[in-house]
Amino acid sequence: MNGIRKGTLYTIQISEEWTGLTVENILSAKWRLPKKMIHAWRMEKAVLQDGKAADWRRPMKKNERLSFPFFQPGPFGAEPVYPAPAILYEDDHMLVADKPPGMKTHPNSPDEKDTLLNGVCYHVSLAGETLPVRHVHRLDEGTSGAVLFAKHEAAYAVLSRLLEQKEIFRTYYALADGKVAKKSGTITKPIGKDRYHSSRRRISSNGQTAVTHFKRIAVQNGKSLLECRLETGRTHQIRVHLSSIGHPIAGDTLYGGSRAFKRPMLHAAKLTIPHPFVNDCVTISAPAPAEIKMLLHSTFFE
Incomplete structure (x- = not known):
């Protein structure tokens, strides 16, 4: 189920597969978002159907449009600090950054400002965004490679669940x-x-x-x-x-x-993610360090 972003909203067009589902079905059964988030959106009438407050109990028809408040501004997960890291993949919902060895994934105290999360938040801020960017998993300080970040709260909830359920490889x-x-x-x-x-x-x-x-x-x-x-x-x-x-x-x-x-x-070296909002599986690779790359291209294969 692909969609498009416009401002703070993420809009999808109901496919044949999702025809007959209600808003509640989509949020609870398909995306399995937290109950607290779903309740807040219901109370705030934040989910729109063709620009008007959606009827959460009505089965949706094919090609109808639903808009969800994914991209609400919120504080960054850490203070944006230059420089930005190498970005291996990015879309509206998530990004994967290449962590160099010797760098922490995230700050452990307010005075730490040279972590990967600081750099990722700086990268996102360059587009004029203020979003609650958060790391979905982390790497040890000495480990290099691909780290997954969520760019909004709904993405963080879904990606964290996928990781816990062993669906992200x-x-x-x-x-x-x-x-x-x-x-x-x-x-x-x-x-x-x-x-x-x-x-x-x-x-x-x-x-x-x-x-x-x-x-x-x-x-x-x-x-x-x-x-x-x-x-x-x-x-x-x-x-x-x-x-x-x-x-x-x-x-x-x-x-x-x-x-x-x-x-x-x-x-x-690699993350394989069943993308929850794009109806596709995304595989992202991080370039190997020179010492490992040498062996990958050596004649000593077993």
Whole structure:
């Protein structure tokens, strides 16, 4: 179901597939927006049908137009601060930014202003927008690659749900120490906090379920390049899981990795997102760092 933006409104034309649905059906069953948001829009008569307040209980006819108040101005998720990051994908509802290593995804205190979210908000502000831009997920400070941001509250609600329900696929490249024996495999070890180290995580029988799928792509100079796909999104998941099988990420000294690099060689390479408002699946790739790109194009493929 594609639509167009005009000002603060997002307007769709009812397709044959959605003929017979009510406004309530679309918001609750199709987009599954939060009840609080739906209730507010109903009370405010904010959803329009051909420019007039919509009848929420009337089944819609094909080609009728509905407008939703998606793009209400609101405070940015962080103070807009120059420079803007590289933007890998953007539309009216979401954007994907390329996070460089050594940068935090978002501020943890008011005085932090050099994070990816600050730069993304600056990018959006250049178009004269003031929208509640928020990160849908995050990457560790040392990890590079694709990060998804929502540009309005409805998008944030839907994208967060899709992530939680494992419908957004995240693919990473990890350069691990040693030769990983298996060409592919799945690590299903629960992860919990390390009681002796506040910033570490560990394998724990009482931890949260964590599932990482991996495929060995190349081996060179005592290192294995792995493609990893997350089924869950626990803190430090790939780092903890690879360390647990004896192949920590190179440069990840927190989890026993070698000092071959100044940061963990982990890269968020690809996001695959079933776009909730465009009726399509969007795949966005982030350019790999030079050290990983070299292996991707090497002759040491397995």
